[in-house]
Amino acid sequence: MRSLTLSLALSLIAWTSAHAKTTEDMIERARGIHQRVITIDTHVDIPPNFATPAYDLMKPGPSRQQVHLPTMIEGGLDATFIIVFVGQGPRTEAGYAKALSDAFVKFAAIHRVTSDMYPDQIELARTADDVRRIDAAGKKVALIGIENGYPMGKDLRLLDQFYDYGARYFGLIHAGHNDLGDSSMPDRRSREPVEEHSGLTDLGRQVVRRLNELGIMVDVSHASKQTSLDIIAESKAPVIASHSSLEGVYDHPRNMSDEELLAIKASNGVVQVVAFDNYLRAVPQAKQDAIAALWKDIGVESMSDFRTMAREELEVYRERMAKLELEFPKAGVKDLVDHIDYAVEKVGIEHVGIASDFNGGGGIDGWSDASETFNVTLELVRRGYSEEQISKLWGDNLLRVMEDVEDYAHGKKG
Numbered sequence: 001m002r003s004l005t006l007s008l009a010l011s012l013i014a015w016t017s018a019h020a021k022t023t024e025d026m027i028e029r030a031r032g033i034h035q036r037v038i039t040i041d042t043h044v045d046i047p048p049n050f051a052t053p054a055y056d057l058m059k060p061g062p063s064r065q066q067v068h069l070p071t072m073i074e075g076g077l078d079a080t081f082i083i084v085f086v087g088q089g090p091r092t093e094a095g096y097a098k099a100l101s102d103a104f105v106k107f108a109a110i111h112r113v114t115s116d117m118y119p120d121q122i123e124l125a126r127t128a129d130d131v132r133r134i135d136a137a138g139k140k141v142a143l144i145g146i147e148n149g150y151p152m153g154k155d156l157r158l159l160d161q162f163y164d165y166g167a168r169y170f171g172l173i174h175a176g177h178n179d180l181g182d183s184s185m186p187d188r189r190s191r192e193p194v195e196e197h198s199g200l201t202d203l204g205r206q207v208v209r210r211l212n213e214l215g216i217m218v219d220v221s222h223a224s225k226q227t228s229l230d231i232i233a234e235s236k237a238p239v240i241a242s243h244s245s246l247e248g249v250y251d252h253p254r255n256m257s258d259e260e261l262l263a264i265k266a267s268n269g270v271v272q273v274v275a276f277d278n279y280l281r282a283v284p285q286a287k288q289d290a291i292a293a294l295w296k297d298i299g300v301e302s303m304s305d306f307r308t309m310a311r312e313e314l315e316v317y318r319e320r321m322a323k324l325e326l327e328f329p330k331a332g333v334k335d336l337v338d339h340i341d342y343a344v345e346k347v348g349i350e351h352v353g354i355a356s357d358f359n360g361g362g363g364i365d366g367w368s369d370a371s372e373t374f375n376v377t378l379e380l381v382r383r384g385y386s387e388e389q390i391s392k393l394w395g396d397n398l399l400r401v402m403e404d405v406e407d408y409a410h411g412k413k414g
């Protein structure tokens with residue numbers, strides 16, 4: 001009996017150390033892959049005070065910003081689309097003018113970082129070739145995406161200016177319908193109907209055509225299902241969803257339906273699966289109740305109320321929200337990769353990518369800021385994805401789309 005116990009114990013030890021060895025090997029292999037592939041995060045938001053002492057890309061400070069150069073280096077994140085986002089506001093001349101000036105503040109901040117503040121560390125890429133060249137030179141890559149077409153008002157000529165400033169993708173719509181089409185999330189405060197235009201507007205169609213001609217990727221994230229299908233049908237070049245997850249895994253208005261997913265594939269585009277807690281799985285009811293109670297307490301009815309909130313009030317909200325987040329854990333890297341698995345299964349590895357939505361509500365357990373980016377690769381390796389596949393997911397697919405879009409604009413395709 002004693003010898004049986006002993007031999008059982010010995011075999012358990014042997015199994016445990018073999019298991020540990022496999023895990024070690026896997027981590028080692030994942031590290032190699034992570035280092036070799038180009039990792040591109042297609043959605044990182046910035047506040048208006050980006051590239052000021054309040055948000056210095058070199059100095060992770062007390063602010064809760066999730067992306068800095070040191071954390072990108074630590075996490076092996078090579079490239080990020082930095083977003084020129086302006087929230088939807090009144091569709092009036094004054095509203096457009098304000099939105100445009102807010103957009104220019106963000107463009108200027110991004111250029112300040114790449115041209116004046118840290119040109120030795122990070123460079124603005126305007127082409128897919130730039131991304132590869134800058135990465136090979138050992139620098140971080142900044143790209144620019146626009147979220148919400150609101151700042152252009154009704155002036156198509158502004159698209160040319162955005163292109164000159166470096167914008168390489170353009171999401172037509174955000175929360176709330178606008179002049180270009182319907183949103184997946186109508187503005188509740190102004191009691192917007194589910195649909196205003198039944199899809200993409202005539203102006204929206206002109207925007208898509210001009211984006212194609214300029215060589216700016218068209219982005220359907222945040223658009224209503226009909227609007228995004230209209231956009232894909234209108235576009236002559238591949239289309240992206242810059243930060244969306246999959247309705248087939250979790251039903252949320254911000255997620256892509258199978259129909260949209262297949263249409264994106266047919267355009268030879270890519271869906272960048274996003275690490276956003278609310279889109280990955282159902283938020284526990286207790287957490288929803290706690291958030292609703294907090295909103296009520298501070299007098300907030302919809303997201304648009306945050307825009308007019310005083311800075312001090314916003315700070316109080318953030319503190320309370322941070323406490324709440326600690327109480328209820330977020331979705332994790334496994335949930336994110338469940339969505340990736342689903343999309344890969346549905347449309348193939350060529351049409352799937354990865355985004356964080358850091359600084360814009362994104363970030364999950366295990367990928368809570370840029371420093372933890374490796375964990376995503378590790379989970380992909382754990383699930384059996386090869387280096388070639390991981391390379392596609394992290395960047396090659398997006399670069400292929402960018403090249404196709406460039407080629408279309410240069411008259412080489414289409």
Ligand SMILES: [Zn+2]
Nearest residue numbers: 147222243360
């Ligand atoms: Zn967004």
